Amino acid sequence: MGRRPVPGHAVIGRLRRSPWPYLAPALVLLITFTYVPVGNMVVYSFHKWDGLDPVMDSVGLDNYVRVFTDERYWRVFLISLYYFVASFAQIAIALYFAVVLSFRVRFRNLFKGILFFPYLLNGVAVGFVFLYLFQPDGTLDSVLRLIGLGEHSKLWLGDPDVANISLAGTSIWRFTGLNFVLFLGAIQSIPGEIYEAAEIDGATRWHQFRHIIAPGIRRILSLSFILAISGSLSVFEIPFIMTGGANDTRTFVVQAYETAFQFRQIGLASAMAVVLLLVVLALTWIQRRLLPDDEVTLS
Template identity: 85%
Template sequence: MTGGWWRRQSPWLYVLPALALLIVFTYVPVGNMIWYSFHTWDGLDVTMDPVGWANYVRVFTDEQYWRVFLVSGYYVVASFAQIAVALYFATVLSFSVRFRNLFKGILFFPYLLNGVAVGFVFLYLFQPGGTLDTVLTAFGLGGHTELWLGDPDLANFSLAGTSMWRFTGLSFVLFLGAIQSIPGEIYEAAEIDGANRWHQFRHIIVPGIRRIISLSFILAISGSLAVFEIPFIMTGGANGTRTFVVQAYETAFQFRQIGLASAMAVVLLTMVLVVTWIQRRILPDDEVSLS
């Protein structure tokens, strides 16, 4: 009986370390964050003053805080374009083309770079007289140079483009791995039936990688809501580029309003969970047959 009990409990012994780390470094901080959100606290005092739902009311009623949600729209649009570009190149490079491995490396390389390094590189690219202006001038397009980060009408487009350039490689690798997992016999049968590349993409590739496409949309939308590195490094949130996470960071560490910043973080977490739930309802994770 003792040996049978140990055999039944042994799987939990393997899970226990990972579960302990998950609880200590994820669920406990989230619980503390929710607790802080109902208080006013500067992060230094020993005591915290309860304020009920006041922090949440301020997040949704103070224009300074809810307006930054609109900036995420630029990144959402860029993330959809990123998925389209990644899916296109993953489809093309899944077939036999020249220099296929070279293009794979070129597309995936930006994702390997540190986000801070990417921010500084593109900061020099977009600055007045920087790389982009120099290239435009060299091609006789000097009249089209702009304040790419200084103009509020262009700054968010520049930052969203930078984010798209960086994360396209991740979506590309996910799509490419999923496409290559589709059995080659299906393509051979489709070619015998006269299907061209477009038909193979529409009736074989898209249904076959539906789960990965759904996952990519979830990652894209949640990532768009939580953008931080690119705008913080390149503009510091100036010129209308302050995102919700940058605003929360400044609220917590610059203005020492930990309770309000925690409420903003809880709102962001709730939004991501709701978007993920809606996504899963629209695109359920069921078995999809190739048609």
């Protein structure tokens, strides 16, 4: 006997139950705008190319050798340490306010808006705002003179000893709101009955944080550490807008940008981008090994 034909509605039913029709558009966009450009970047990194010539000259590993041996290219990684420290400061600040505002506090909705508002601003706008704040005789110097601390005024963006600290402080102000929202959402997802039981048992706020909140948001903390690592290594907007990389504030990404679009060395800039990608992946893997994503239990 021949195989009975499958009714049309049965085929449609199978397609509806299959996840692929829903995943296909996202996968196409992901491959087109993420994996294909990354593949092209890897290919460019093995060539000498100015971005305009239709012919690329193969140079093998010369671009990578230059990145690791030329001090101008690997030394800028040290600037990321300022932003790395700043990222942990913003995590601590965001976690503190998220914990405080997760309980009943007067005007807590107002404070939530104030904390999250900087993250809504465009990075270019933030750069220009703080550029006027830190300029000589600007807002910060005026405030210091007003409170009797005028002798502590400095060239906040002109002195290499403090310029990176000023830029890292700007980064804290802008990105604390993102961590704050992540932490607050995770804290509020913990069932309220657990807090009520803890209060009945006489647990203080510190005990609730240590035994309920901290274990409950462990995955979000892990995510924040990953974002801190990748973000500190890929800082671009703030130093590029505020100093243009002058006064020893040039980050690795700013250096790669200048290499590609000012010096027309697309192959070398691509090699820098590949190195940055590998460093971020390696540090993320190490972080995941040190802080595995175990199942969260509140007991």
